[in-house]
Amino acid sequence: VWRFAADHGVIPVAVAVDEHGLEADRLERAQVQAVLLTPAHQFPLGGVLPPDRRQQVLAWARHHRAFVIEDDYDAEYRYNRQPIGALQGLSPDRVIYIGSASKILAPALRLGWLAAPPSLLPALIYHKRFADFGSPLLEQLAYAEFLRDGGLDRHLRRMRIVYRRRRDALISALARHLPAWRPVGEAAGLHLVTTLPPGLTEQLVVQKAAARSIRVYPMRDYSQRRLKTSALVFGYGFLTEEHIERGIVELAKALSKD
């Protein structure tokens, strides 16, 4: 997103986040015209933006006539929490809500949707048209039917159980084999983050993992700032419980050899 914005003449500005998501009181000082955030499940830390911060973000947007881009990328997969309401419902004239079939169903579909203030529609239609002349039509029709006949609801109910088991397998394998790595942000989504104990660098772990065909993602790739804590992002959506267990066992072995 950062690079995409910069490539299109938008100057991105980083705003700090903590375990609850965006530190909303820093928006004022950032002097920006729009903010992109993931309030239902901060990417990648996994925090849920608390009610007072939500109100702060919306007050800021109203005061500056700024826009809030709400990227609801994976909140359909929630495990031990209630569904989170969208910011968009609280302030439909200031919030551009974005959803996608990529995590819900499959990124191969290239489907997404948005709900935007009517004043933005002409510009959105123009830019969508000149970006790609429209999204693939067969997928749009099939997805509409899938929604209409309840197939998506059934898929979500089934996959919530599958993904929850994978998540539980990852948390359990970490607790047994790498107990000093503390998982965070695991209440929803298809990934979680672990902080690393002192002495381990992200780079070292990523390299040792890659040498055994295990891919973990260094937190620094998701941040525009130098971080005080080392951490890794684990994606578990695509892996079976057996592969998850084996991956963590292998990773623990590789690290214990030092």
Added chain:
Amino acid sequence: VWRFAADHGVIPVAVAVDEHGLEADRLERAQVQAVLLTPAHQFPLGGVLPPDRRQQVLAWARHHRAFVIEDDYDAEYRYNRQPIGALQGLSPDRVIYIGSASKILAPALRLGWLAAPPSLLPALIYHKRFADFGSPLLEQLAYAEFLRDGGLDRHLRRMRIVYRRRRDALISALARHLPAWRPVGEAAGLHLVTTLPPGLTEQLVVQKAAARSIRVYPMRDYSQRRLKTSALVFGYGFLTEEHIERGIVELAKALSKD
């Protein structure tokens, strides 16, 4: 294309075309770094770029280390002519060849392809990635299978006959009902152009046609310059022979009422 280029920081420059396509000797004076052309079937006039002009374009590209973007948008549908070789085969290090399933099969698929000099691949991959994160996967797999098992060849053979009949129906209807309108560029593609007799403006015909739910396209929409001749573009790919005949009859009636 013009607007897309301008929106992305490229300054488009118009170069004259005649019934044979690009007037290649004007490229030098245009002082551009790349040229986009449709050598197999100039859009929308329908000319085939002659061998001497092809050589001129390639010599210009080599001399200036410029690029030729060859948009081969509809040449699979040819009727009374041989297939035309691609410029890309003559100079693969200077030509970026672009094809698309939009006219061959269906624009709803959102599939295209290109053959580019290897030196451009890293930039192309970067920009494709950040433009849309990839094209729809199911269509890519299905199209590959369709190519492999001969389905596309069968489709083209069948549709060439269908489209040829539609084209013939249009030419025949024009000859009978609007004999002063001379068709050009009809040897290939899914559209043709007619020049209008003196006294008829593009705008007048487009309006009278629209009033009877007939859509024809004014040539001025396809040109960056003021044209000396009035002309219309007729698309016939999507219409049955009966609809084509009826459309021309209706159009002739509407115009004779003045």
